[in-house]
Amino acid sequence: MKRKIFGAVLAICIGWFQAEAMTGATIMTSPEVNNATSATLSCNLTNPSSPIKGHYWAKNGKKIEDSESTNMDSYAEHFIEKADYHQAGVYTCVFLTEPQANATIEVKASPHIKAPKNSENANEKDKAVLSCVGQGYPLPTDWNWFKLSDAGEQSTIYNGTDKYEIKSTPNRTTLYIKDLDINEDMGIYQCQGTSEVGTSKDQIQLRVRSQLAALWPFLGIVAEVIILITIIFVYEKRRKPDEINDDDDSGSAPLKSNAATNHKDKNVRQRNSN
CATH class of the missing domain: 2.60.40.10 (Immunoglobulins)
Structure with missing residues (x-):
């Protein structure tokens, strides 16, 4: 009976100690950044729950490329060259401990x-x-x-x-x-x-x-068609008399040719009869 009581008390003490170890880690961060041309974000971890195996940075929950380090130091920093709307957001420093320790820093800029x-x-x-x-x-x-x-x-x-x-x-x-x-x-x-x-x-x-703006293209097409029809009509009207004269000339020429041929044939027959 005494052993059971002692075991229960020991388990409670161990659990309390582990909780203290997990929650005892603290991170001191640099203050938030407001409309700065450049900024250096920093985190300093104290009382880690386990040895530090490295750290990395994240922005708006997404890990920043090339920010991971295997440095076992408790200090981490991240430099922002131009803290404008592109770089503004919530930055998180993450220390690789068991469990992981992290803290956030806000970088604010005008919209x-x-x-x-x-x-x-x-x-x-x-x-x-x-x-x-x-x-x-x-x-x-x-x-x-x-x-x-x-x-x-x-x-x-x-x-x-x-x-x-x-x-x-x-x-x-x-x-x-x-x-x-x-x-x-x-x-x-x-x-x-x-x-x-x-x-x-x-x-x-x-x-x-x-x-009326939507009607202008249609009216333009109608105007072009009217102009084209007018040009064709005028051209045909002016061209018609010339074509009639040409037809009359071409019709009279064969008649003259036939008459001449008949006259020559008559003269030949008369000479032969004589």
């Missing part, structure tokens, strides 16, 4: 806002669709649309009106413009994305075509 198409064409009375995408970390939390005047002044476009509808997600915003008017809606539109780090924007030029 990059880009319109996939900087020019859009639409017909009058139809609907135009303008869109912009956001890249980087963190993604925009607020999206806004503006219409720019010829003087460069911007007027805010509000969602949910009879004219405009805006649909946005963290990485994309889309503006729908209904019942296009060639005089009021044509122009330059600006999309703007804002995150906790900064703001960025891009522009789209909207061209509105007249309702």
